[in-house]
Amino acid sequence: MPLVFIVVTTDNLKNLLIVIFNSEKLKIPVSERRREVYNVCLFVRQSIFFHFFIKHSSEKNHVFLPKIFMAEKINPYKDSDQSKKIQVTKMFDTISKEYDGLNRVISFGIDVKWRKKVVDLVAKNNPENILDIATGTGDLAINLAITNAKEIVGLDISDGMLEVGRQKIKDKNLDNTISMVIGDSEDLPFEDNTFDAITVSFGVRNFENLEKGLAEILRVLKPEGIFVILETSVPTNPIYKFGYKAYSKLILPTIGKLFSKDRVAYKYLSESASVFPYGKALNNILTKIGFTNVKHQPQTMGVATIYSASKA
Numbered sequence: 001m002p003l004v005f006i007v008v009t010t011d012n013l014k015n016l017l018i019v020i021f022n023s024e025k026l027k028i029p030v031s032e033r034r035r036e037v038y039n040v041c042l043f044v045r046q047s048i049f050f051h052f053f054i055k056h057s058s059e060k061n062h063v064f065l066p067k068i069f070m071a072e073k074i075n076p077y078k079d080s081d082q083s084k085k086i087q088v089t090k091m092f093d094t095i096s097k098e099y100d101g102l103n104r105v106i107s108f109g110i111d112v113k114w115r116k117k118v119v120d121l122v123a124k125n126n127p128e129n130i131l132d133i134a135t136g137t138g139d140l141a142i143n144l145a146i147t148n149a150k151e152i153v154g155l156d157i158s159d160g161m162l163e164v165g166r167q168k169i170k171d172k173n174l175d176n177t178i179s180m181v182i183g184d185s186e187d188l189p190f191e192d193n194t195f196d197a198i199t200v201s202f203g204v205r206n207f208e209n210l211e212k213g214l215a216e217i218l219r220v221l222k223p224e225g226i227f228v229i230l231e232t233s234v235p236t237n238p239i240y241k242f243g244y245k246a247y248s249k250l251i252l253p254t255i256g257k258l259f260s261k262d263r264v265a266y267k268y269l270s271e272s273a274s275v276f277p278y279g280k281a282l283n284n285i286l287t288k289i290g291f292t293n294v295k296h297q298p299q300t301m302g303v304a305t306i307y308s309a310s311k312a
């Protein structure tokens with residue numbers, strides 16, 4: 001049975017074009033048809049997007065153009081006029097009490113393994129003091145205590161998240177080592193060259209201005225200090241990528257809708273992950289900011305990546 005795909009696309013600014021693919025005629029082996037189905041689905045999506053883009057840009061004298069590309073900057077609440085920073089703070093304040101539980105469920109607990117790898121990288125540098133930015137409820141800051149650093153500072157913009165973290169730190173008797181500080185990654189309340197190590201786990205994609213946040217991190221990192229990022233990424237293998245997209249676009253927002261206090265939060269978290277630069281793209285940004293020795297290691301089929309960098 002041949003696979004036939006009908007794709008609606010645009011051949012110029014006005015006309016619609018129907019393209020018919022017959023996979024048998026194209027001599028695609030059966031084993032590759034699945035991938036073709038996926039690629040064609042992507043093509044259909046892009047075509048529909050392109051069609052609406054052309055339609056609106058010609059109707060509204062290209063006012064639509066900047067809007068479409070700005071849409072890459074994902075905010076939690078689509079109807080809100082507030083800055084991304086305010087929206088992100090509000091969202092994390094709302095979900096702070098459920099964050100740890102839901103996080104373990106949606107990551108199947110694999111994040112525990114990833115965080116351990118971050119700690120191992122940092123520990124190799126024997127840091128005396130560490131800054132964990134976007135620390136949230138403090139999981140990474142708590143894990144970092146194993147490095148024997150004398151001082152660990154967890155910084156976050158959401159007081160709700162910090163409050164949950166403070167309680168966890170108290171329960172573990174780590175309050176002499178770890179302090180939780182409210183602050184903005186884009187305007188860090190520290191002197192230049194303060195920390196031996198800086199970490200950010202699942203935080204950088206929430207920054208309103210990524211480059212500003214990274215430049216601040218470079219400023220407060222000591223020369224030869226280590227900077228480690230753990231962040232979601234998109235698998236490059238098409239089969240894993242398909243599974244990842246299905247999970248992040250369908251299952252993750254549904255879990256969020258059913259179990260979260262904030263119905264859109266988990267939709268935002270998956271949308272922001274899908275457009276955030278990863279792998280070499282993020283390496284290039286780090287290098288452009290001025291970090292040296294920039295490396296990345298994809299984790300678990302590429303669904304997350306650990307980046308490490310230093311300061312000359």
Ligand SMILES: C[S@@+](CC[C@H](N)C(=O)[O-])C[C@H]1O[C@@H](n2cnc3c(N)ncnc32)[C@H](O)[C@@H]1O
Pocket residue numbers: 085088089092133134135136137138139140155156157158161183184185186200201202203206207208
């Ligand atoms: C997905 S949570 C990650 C929390 C924690 N690092 C973890 O691994 O579970 C993202 C955190 O980034 C924080 N955040 C977002 N923008 C920030 C900013 N500009 N400055 C500091 N923290 C920020 C949020 O408040 C939130 O706690």
